[in-house]
Each structure stands twice: as C-alpha cells, then as structure tokens.
Amino acid sequence: DIQLTQSPSFLSASIGDRVTITCRASQGISSYLAWYQQKPGKAPNLLIYAASTLQSGVPSRFSGSGSGTEFTLTISSLQPEDFATYYCQQLTSYPFTFGPGTKVDIK
Amino acid sequence: QVQLVQSGPEVKKPGASVKVSCKASGYTLSGYGISWVRQAPGQGLEWMGWISGYNGNTKYAQKLQGRVTMTTDTSTSTGYMELRSLRSDDTAVYYCARVHYSTTWYIFDYWGQGTLVTVSS
Numbered sequence: 639d640i641q642l643t644q645s646p647s648f649l650s651a652s653i654g655d656r657v658t659i660t661c662r663a664s665q666g667i668s669s670y671l672a673w674y675q676q677k678p679g680k681a682p683n684l685l686i687y688a689a690s691t692l693q694s695g696v697p698s699r700f701s702g703s704g705s706g707t708e709f710t711l712t713i714s715s716l717q718p719e720d721f722a723t724y725y726c727q728q729l730t731s732y733p734f735t736f737g738p739g740t741k742v743d744i745k
Numbered sequence: 746q747v748q749l750v751q752s753g754p755e756v757k758k759p760g761a762s763v764k765v766s767c768k769a770s771g772y773t774l775s776g777y778g779i780s781w782v783r784q785a786p787g788q789g790l791e792w793m794g795w796i797s798g799y800n801g802n803t804k805y806a807q808k809l810q811g812r813v814t815m816t817t818d819t820s821t822s823t824g825y826m827e828l829r830s831l832r833s834d835d836t837a838v839y840y841c842a843r844v845h846y847s848t849t850w851y852i853f854d855y856w857g858q859g860t861l862v863t864v865s866s
Contacts, residue, residue, distance in 0.1 A: 670850065674790075681840050681856035682782075682790065693854065725790055729851045733806045734780075736790040 640664050640728050642737035650745040657713040659740045661726035666706045670730035673702055673711045676739075677722045685724075686711065716742070747771040749841055749857035756863045757831050765860045767824040767841030774798040774817060778844035779824035780853060781815060783837040791837075795844055795851075796824065831864045838862075 641664040651657050661671065669689040674682035684693045686702035689709055699714040713720055721744055726737040752766040767779060780795035794805035796815040803815050814827045824841055839860045842853040 672853065674853075676790075681859055682842075682853075683856070684852070684854050687852045687854075688850065727790075727792075727853070732804055734792040734795075734851070736782075736792065739789050 639733055640667060640731060640735055642726055642728055642735055644724075644726060644737040644740045647738065647740060649740060649742050651716050651742060652745045653716055653718060655716045655745075657716050657720075657742060659711045659724055659742075661704075661709045661711070661737050663707045663709075663728055667728045667730040669705045670728060671702075671704070671709050672727045672729060673700075674725045674727065675720075675722045676725065682725065713742075747843065747855045749843060749855055751839075751841060751857040751860045754861040754863070756865065758866055759832055759864055761831050761864075762827060762829040763831060763862050764825055764827040765839050765841075765862065767826070767857050769822045769824065769843065772843070774819050774822045774824070778846055778851075779815070779817060780842045780844050781813075781826045782840045782842060782853075784840070784859075785834070785837045788837075793826070793839075797846075798824075828862075831862075833864050836862065836864045 643662045645660045671689045673686040676682045690702045701712050723739045723741045725739050748770045750768045755763050775798045778795050778797045781793040783791050796803045812829050816825045841857040843855040845852040
C-alpha cells in the first residue's frame with residue numbers, strides 16, 4: 639500500500655497568514671492526489687484534485703502543487719472559516735489511502 | 746444540485762451486520778461511482794472501497810475483504826454498503842462519496858452527511 643505522511647500534524651496560525659501543508663507519498667503517484675478540508679462533525683470537502691486543479695466553488699486562496707512523491711497545499715491568506723483539518727489522498731493505486739491529517743488552529 | 750443523503754444512525758451488537766444507504770439526486774447514478782470512507786471517533790479517514798454505478802464492478806480494501814459488500818440500485822439511485830461480523834473497532838462515521846472517474850483518474854467530488862454506526866454489547 640502507498641503510505642502518505644503529512645507535515646505538520648498541527649499548525650497554529652493567525653488570520654491573514656500564508657499556510658503551507660506538505661504531503662509525502664511512499665512511492666511516486668504522479669499527480670493523482672487530492673486535498674480535502676474537514677470541519678468537526680462534517681463530511682470532507684474536496685478542495686483540490688489532480689494535485690493542482692481547484693474544485694469548482696473553492697476559493698482561489700487555496701492552491702496545490704507537486705508531483706511524484708511531494709505535494710503541498712497552500713492557503714494564501716488564512717480566513718476564519720479555514721480553521722479545520724486537512725487531508726491528502728492518493729488515487730493512483732488501491733487502496734486509495736489518506737494522509738493522517740493536519741489540524742489548522744487559531745493562534 | 747447533486748446531493749447524497751445517507752440513512753440514519755445505527756447501533757449494533759458485535760457479530761451483527763449493518764447496511765447503510767446513500768441516496769443520490771441531481772445526477773444519474775450510472776454515470777458515476779460511489780465510494781465509502783469511514784472515520785473512527787477522533788481518527789482520520791479510511792477508504793473502504795468503491796463501486797461503479799455503470800457496471801457494478803467493485804474494489805474493496807484488503808482489510809475488509811470478505812466482510813463488506815457494496816451495491817447500487819439504479820432504479821432508486823441508491824448505493825448501499827453492508828458490513829458483516831461487526832466488531833467494536835468498526836464503530837465509526839461512514840461516508841459515501843460520488844466518484845467521478847475515467848480509466849485513469851478518480852475524483853471524490855460530493856459527499857454524504859455521514860452515518861454513525863456504533864458497535865457495542
């Protein structure tokens with residue numbers, strides 16, 4: 639199975655900060671990576687697919703980059719509604735594993 | 746608009762089975778797949794498997810093979826996930842997600858609201 643690691647596990651930031659989350663795969667996955675945002679008690683919400691394609695309706699302050707084994711999710715200017723947990727997921731081979739998550743909290 | 750509405754919470758005893766439904770609206774089920782993802786309390790997301798709405802082909806996570814069955818009913822636009830021989834560590838919120846797919850790529854673009862399944866004696 640392909641393992642995904644995320645760093646950091648926890649991030650404390652202020653409104654307006656630029657935030658970067660990294661996802662690393664145990665083997666190359668080309669660009670078959672998605673990013674999700676999840677708020678407590680809610681379902682995950684797709685932000686980015688194919689590593690860098692913004693899902694319709696997602697604010698442009700979110701962006702994704704990377705290919706192969708290293709990927710990043712960037713929030714250019716953190717907003718109050720962005721405090722949540724973020725997960726990456728690889729979609730190149732079964733099982734479609736998720737990363738362990740990065741919780742973004744208010745500083 | 747696309748919506749996935751799941752069935753309500755379940756409480757089951759160890760060894761029992763549970764069947765969770767996921768009713769799709771706003772699109773044609775046969776043109777997409779449905780995947781199931783679960784989340785144990787306070788934990789991360791775990792992919793369980795998926796089913797093609799086009800031909801019913803399935804792929805399950807190895808650790809659940811033999812205990813899980815995913816089906817669809819295109820006449821009611823509903824997907825189902827049945828998990829058998831329940832254990833306490835199956836206690837989780839179970840989500841369905843629409844899978845937009847081709848031969849090489851998959852996108853989990855819409856999600857149900859989640860169904861809490863509690864396994865307890």
